[in-house]
Amino acid sequence: xxxxxxxxxxxxxxxxxxxxxxxxxxxxxxxxxxxxxxxxxxxxxxxxxxxxxxxxxxxxxxxxxxxxxxxxxxxxxxxxxxxxxxxxxxxxxxxxxxxxxxxxxxxxxxxxxxxxxxxxxxxxxxxxxxxxxxxxxxxxxxxxxxxxxxxxxxxxxxxxxxxxxxxxxxxxxxxxxxxxxxxxxxxxxxxxxxxxxxxxxxxxxxxxxxxxxxxxxxxxxxxxxxxxxxxxxxxxxxxxxxxxxxxxxxxxxxxxxxxxxxxxxxxxxxxxxxxxxxxxxxxxxxxxxxxxxxxxxxxxxxxxxxxxxxxxxxxxxxxxxxxxxxxxxxxxxxxxxxxxxxxxxxxxxxxxxxxxxxxxxxxxxxxxxxxxxxxxxxxxxxxxxxxxxxxxxxxxxxxxxxxxxxxxxxxxxx
Amino acid sequence: xxxxxxxxxxxxxxxxxxxxxxxxxxxxxxxxxxxxxxxxxxxxxxxxxxxxxxxxxxxxxxxxxxxxxxxxxxxxxxxxxxxxxxxxxxxxxxxxxxxxxxxxxxxxxxxxxxxxxxxxxxxxxxxxxxxxxxxxxxxxxx
Numbered sequence: 001x002x003x004x005x006x007x008x009x010x011x012x013x014x015x016x017x018x019x020x021x022x023x024x025x026x027x028x029x030x031x032x033x034x035x036x037x038x039x040x041x042x043x044x045x046x047x048x049x050x051x052x053x054x055x056x057x058x059x060x061x062x063x064x065x066x067x068x069x070x071x072x073x074x075x076x077x078x079x080x081x082x083x084x085x086x087x088x089x090x091x092x093x094x095x096x097x098x099x100x101x102x103x104x105x106x107x108x109x110x111x112x113x114x115x116x117x118x119x120x121x122x123x124x125x126x127x128x129x130x131x132x133x134x135x136x137x138x139x140x141x142x143x144x145x146x147x148x149x150x151x152x153x154x155x156x157x158x159x160x161x162x163x164x165x166x167x168x169x170x171x172x173x174x175x176x177x178x179x180x181x182x183x184x185x186x187x188x189x190x191x192x193x194x195x196x197x198x199x200x201x202x203x204x205x206x207x208x209x210x211x212x213x214x215x216x217x218x219x220x221x222x223x224x225x226x227x228x229x230x231x232x233x234x235x236x237x238x239x240x241x242x243x244x245x246x247x248x249x250x251x252x253x254x255x256x257x258x259x260x261x262x263x264x265x266x267x268x269x270x271x272x273x274x275x276x277x278x279x280x281x282x283x284x285x286x287x288x289x290x291x292x293x294x295x296x297x298x299x300x301x302x303x304x305x306x307x308x309x310x311x312x313x314x315x316x317x318x319x320x321x322x323x324x325x326x327x328x329x330x331x332x333x334x335x336x337x338x339x340x341x342x343x344x345x346x347x348x349x350x351x352x353x354x355x356x357x358x359x360x361x362x363x364x365x366x367x368x369x370x371x372x373x374x375x376x377x378x379x380x381x382x383x384x385x386x387x388x389x390x391x392x393x394x395x396x397x398x399x400x401x402x403x404x405x406x407x408x409x410x411x412x413x414x
Numbered sequence: 415x416x417x418x419x420x421x422x423x424x425x426x427x428x429x430x431x432x433x434x435x436x437x438x439x440x441x442x443x444x445x446x447x448x449x450x451x452x453x454x455x456x457x458x459x460x461x462x463x464x465x466x467x468x469x470x471x472x473x474x475x476x477x478x479x480x481x482x483x484x485x486x487x488x489x490x491x492x493x494x495x496x497x498x499x500x501x502x503x504x505x506x507x508x509x510x511x512x513x514x515x516x517x518x519x520x521x522x523x524x525x526x527x528x529x530x531x532x533x534x535x536x537x538x539x540x541x542x543x544x545x546x547x548x549x550x551x552x553x554x555x556x
Contacts, residue, residue, distance in 0.1 A: 020493040020528060086453040127454035127481040129530075404456060407556045412461045413476070413491055413500040 001113065001136055001160065002230070003105040004143040005088055005124075007081075008131040008151065010101035011039035014080045015070045017129040018403045018411065026067040030055055033245045034071055034395045071396035079404045083128045091120045096231045104140060106230050113158045121156050131155070137165065140228045141221035144178040145169070145196065165224060169196035179218055184211075196222060240274070242267045243337025247395045249288070250333045256285075257320045258387035263338045264319035265383060268312040269373075271340055272366060277308035279342030281315060283322040286335040297333075299326040308344050311362035312369055315340075316383050448535050454481040456531060458491055458498065459556060464514040465489075465500050474538045475554055476500060478531035493528040494519055503529065 007013060011029040016022045026044035028037050036054045047065040049058055055069075062069060081100045089095045092105030110116055117134055124132050135146025137159040149168060150157035159165045174193055175185045187210070193199050200222035207219045217227035242263040250256050260283065271278060284300035301322050309315065319338050327333075372381045379386075401409035449455050460474040468489060470476070476491065484490045484503040492499055492512055501512035501519070510521040521527050539546070539554035546553070 020498075020530070021496050083453045123481075126483075127451075129480060407457075410457045410459055410475075410556065411498050413458045413498045414460075414462050414464060 001107040001110070001138055002140050002143040002226075003092065003107055003117065003120075003134055003136045004098075004140070004147040005103050005105060005120075005132050005134045006147055007084060007101040008133055008155075009039055009041050010081070010130070011070075011072065011077055012041040012044070013130050014077050015068075015073070015400055016041065017080070018400065019068075022068050026065055027070065028058075028062070028067055029070045029072055030398070031072060032396075033247065034397060035245070038072065069398045071399040073400050073402075075402050075405050076400065080128065080130055084124060084130050084132065087124045087127050088120070091123075094230055104143070104230055107136065113160055117158055118156050136160065138224040139221035139226045140230075141178050141218055142168075142224065145172050145176075148172075148176060162224070166197070169200060169222060172196040174199050177218070179214055184215070238343070239339050239341040240267060240270050240276075240278075240343070241337055241339045242270065243284075243335060243339075245335045246333070247393055250336075251331070253324055253327045255387075256323055256327055256333065256336065257385055259336055260319045260323040260338065261316050261383050261385040261387075263336065264316045265312050265386065267319075267338050267340055268310055268315045268366070269370065271310035271343075272346075272370060275346045276340075276343045277310045277346055278305070278315075278340035279308045279344065280304055280340070281318050281322070282339040282341065283319050283326065284337050284339070285323065285326050285333050287331060288334040291332075295331050297328055297331045299328075301326055302341075304342075308342065309362070310346065311366050312383065313362060313365065316385065320385060448477055448537070450534065451479060451481055455479050455534075458500070460500055460536075464516045465502075467515050468502055470500060470533075470536055471538065473554070474536045475556075476533045477535045477537070479534045480531040482532040482534070484529050484532050489533040491530045491533060493530055494524075498530065500533065503527075 012027045015029065016027060022041075024043065025041075026047050026049075027041040028044045028049055029039035030036065031038045034055055036052050037049055037058065038051070040049050040051065044065075044067055047061055047067060049061060049067070061067065077100060084101075085095070085097050085103055088103055088105060092107065093109075094106040096104045096106075098104055107113065107116075113136055117136055121132055121134050124130070133147055133150045133155045135143050135148070135150050135157050137143040137146045142159055142165060145168060146157040146159045149172065157168075159168055172195060174180060174188050174196055177196055177199070180188075188194075188199065193202070200219060202219070204216075204219065207216045211219075220227040244259075244263065246259065250259065264281075280302050282300060282302040284298070286298055287294055287296050289296060303318050303322050305314065305318065315338070323336065369381055373379065403409055403411060456478045458476045458478055460470050460472055460476060462472050465471075470489070478491050482488075486503070486505045488503045490501060490503045490512070492501055492503075494501065494512060499512075499514075501514050504511050504513060508520075508522065510527055512519045512527055519527070537554050541550060541553055546555075
């Protein structure tokens with residue numbers, strides 16, 4: 001049996017754990033740069049706030065219903081996610097962390113699921129303070145379905161018999177199925193298929209003719225035949241990206257260089273953490289495509305390094321040079337990013353016979369950088385080209401504290 | 415946080431191999447005894463002296479574990495009258511209550527008690543002012 005565990009309204013729940021006075025009150029969390037709504041408490045959903053609503057469009061609703069707004073605090077969510085996943089891993093012989101707030105667990109050999117699964121839920125909720133829901137079924141697709149339905153039945157739903165599965169698929173809307181996108185949904189709608197039961201009653205031939213391999217898998221899974229295995233090992237990463245929107249538009253090359261320096265430094269840090277080096281570095285810039293009155297420019301360039309590297313000095317040097325070439329005067333840039341591709345493990349360094357490699361020295365510099373920043377906080381030692389004022393920095397007006405990650409932010413009690 | 419910097423002096427042996435080399439066990443680390451389950455542990459700081467008679471002073475760092483359920487006599491962090499508070503939990507015949515040196519909050523009067531976690535231990539700075547300098551100004555200080 002598979003279980004899908006997910007955190008209810010995760011970001012909103014994480015914020016509320018440290019602000020209990022907000023329990024029972026509407027809460028929303030905004031995306032990076034306070035752009036749009038990316039998490040809502042149940043109360044906020046009831047106020048009519050939709051997922052992805054831009055902040056400026058719901059400002060009136062926020063005022064009217066006194067909705068509490070938060071900027072996204074990924075430091076906090078990351079730590080709370082780790083806690084939840086760790087608690088879950090104690091209950092499942094195998095656990096596949098699917099996203100920041102979701103994990104598939106394998107419950108092979110566990111009996112009396114009806115009493116076991118509620119115990120998992122209770123312990124995770126008590127130990128972490130984050131409400132979770134758990135759906136259990138013979139396949140991942142059905143577990144996902146059970147999970148969605150469990151939110152209305154106390155957070156746990158176990159579909160461990162043919163009768164229970166049949167009853168569940170009969171009332172489950174087809175567009176909420178795992179893997180059903182807008183295209184599929186249109187196809188189903190045209191055929192009058194509205195529930196998961198109606199979909200699985202279609203003959204296998206129809207799936208073979210009209211759907212991809214994923215569709216056929218879905219069909220099997222809906223009949224309780226596992227077709228999607230538990231991922232054990234995460235795919236080796238193909239690329240690592242660091243990109244951010246700016247607080248205001250950037251129109252000067254030297255300011256752009258500051259931002260790109262920071263992103264490339266972060267990228268180098270990420271590569272070193274994963275023990276990888278990259279052979280290609282891509283730099284891209286965006287303007288705001290919603291502003292038709294602005295000149296538009298979406299340049300991108302991929303630079304091949306002489307040898308694969310993860311050193312801050314190398315990557316920053318390339319990124320700044322490339323971004324300076326991409327930059328065009330008179331254009332308002334809104335976002336920039338760097339992408340590392342051609343990733344190779346740190347251990348497999350291919351040298352170029354005609355190139356004097358000073359990798360050893362650079363590795364030492366990087367190691368010192370990482371150590372200092374780990375001990376004294378991010379950004380303690382950094383490239384001077386990052387600048388000091390950082391006016392382009394993201395907007396996060398409603399940021400909560402690092403309650404679990406920064407000593408100066410722990411909560412005071414009386 | 416100088417600690418992460420430290421690394422054992424590299425044992426490049428020039429003279430004699432240490433007879434203790436085969437017996438290294440790793441030095442004691444106080445977190446082994448203070449933090450039983452890091453994944454359910456959170457930290458708070460006491461402000462004020464209202465828990466004085468239960469052995470907690472202002473400035474103390476409270477180690478709070480959410481996995482424990484409070485029983486009679488447990489020191490807890492609770493959400494009381496709109497604020498996080500440190501109290502002793504007592505379960506008496508007349509019902510549960512939370513108390514400090516100043517007041518008592520009874521379950522029967524305020525409805526359910528919102529207990530957030532159980533305080534498992536307390537860390538306190540014992541240094542006199544004169545010694546709180548340099549890196550020692552960080553002892554139990556936020």
